[in-house]
Amino acid sequence: MKTELLSDNWYTLNKITFDYQKEDGSWETQVREAYDRGNGAAILLYNKNKGNVVLTRQFRMPTYINGNEDGMMIEVCAGLLDGDHPEECIKKEVEEETGYLVDNVKKIFQIYMSPGSVTEILYLFVAKYEDKMKVSEGGGAEEESENIEVLELSFERALKMIKSGEIKDAKTIILLQYAALEGLLN
Numbered sequence: 107m108k109t110e111l112l113s114d115n116w117y118t119l120n121k122i123t124f125d126y127q128k129e130d131g132s133w134e135t136q137v138r139e140a141y142d143r144g145n146g147a148a149i150l151l152y153n154k155n156k157g158n159v160v161l162t163r164q165f166r167m168p169t170y171i172n173g174n175e176d177g178m179m180i181e182v183c184a185g186l187l188d189g190d191h192p193e194e195c196i197k198k199e200v201e202e203e204t205g206y207l208v209d210n211v212k213k214i215f216q217i218y219m220s221p222g223s224v225t226e227i228l229y230l231f232v233a234k235y236e237d238k239m240k241v242s243e244g245g246g247a248e249e250e251s252e253n254i255e256v257l258e259l260s261f262e263r264a265l266k267m268i269k270s271g272e273i274k275d276a277k278t279i280i281l282l283q284y285a286a287l288e289g290l291l292n
């Protein structure tokens with residue numbers, strides 16, 4: 107296996123040349139590019155009594171250059187691990203992006219979001235939130251100019267927004283559907 111670095115500007119893009127053994131036992135040489143931006147964590151914050159969930163809204167350039175008219179995406183709170191343990195990372199990220207200080211986060215599963223091109227493992231969590239856990243405005247890291255808007259909306263409305271296409275982010279859809287399947291807000 108040979109790995110060649112194609113780009114390491116913000117994250118890393120590698121070109122990997124390797125031998126792959128086919129079903130019939132014969133070998134062929136394949137070349138694949140893999141974008142490594144580290145691993146990440148994402149979380150659905152929900153409040154059963156209020157029937158609400160907390161989501162975020164932010165500009166995502168890669169979507170803007172591929173059909174998302176204003177580039178805005180409604181997503182669950184999420185961030186890159188930057189070397190942290192997934193659970194530590196997501197708690198920090200929740201405070202930074204949404205302003206809530208959550209304690210008990212529950213890991214539900216870990217997934218590859220785009221296995222043909224991106225190396226990233228995404229750790230998925232859910233957690234209960236209450237109004238009294240709100241300690242700051244949120245909005246994301248100032249120095250990273252994240253400009254994140256915090257949205258608190260009904261779970262019912264969020265599920266409708268998947269059908270209408272207003273929510274089109276995979277991790278967000280997976281977490282909302284998980285909550286529906288498990289009856290987290292029932």
Ligand SMILES: Nc1nc2c(ncn2[C@@H]2O[C@H](COP(=O)(O)OP(=O)(O)O[C@H]3O[C@H](CO)[C@@H](O)[C@H](O)[C@@H]3O)[C@@H](O)[C@H]2O)c(=O)[nH]1
Pocket residue numbers: 116117145146147148184185186187226228250251252277
């Ligand atoms: N300057 C610069 N900044 C970048 C670049 N790429 C990303 N950033 C910035 O780096 C910050 C990363 O913020 P996090 O909150 O840690 O990560 P995230 O982008 O929200 O990541 C989450 O969403 C991704 C997309 O769905 C997921 O891939 C990831 O796992 C996580 O869930 C963001 O402010 C983002 O704009 C780049 O090429 N250049």
Ligand SMILES: [Mg+2]
Pocket residue numbers: 183184185186203
């Ligand atoms: Mg983020």
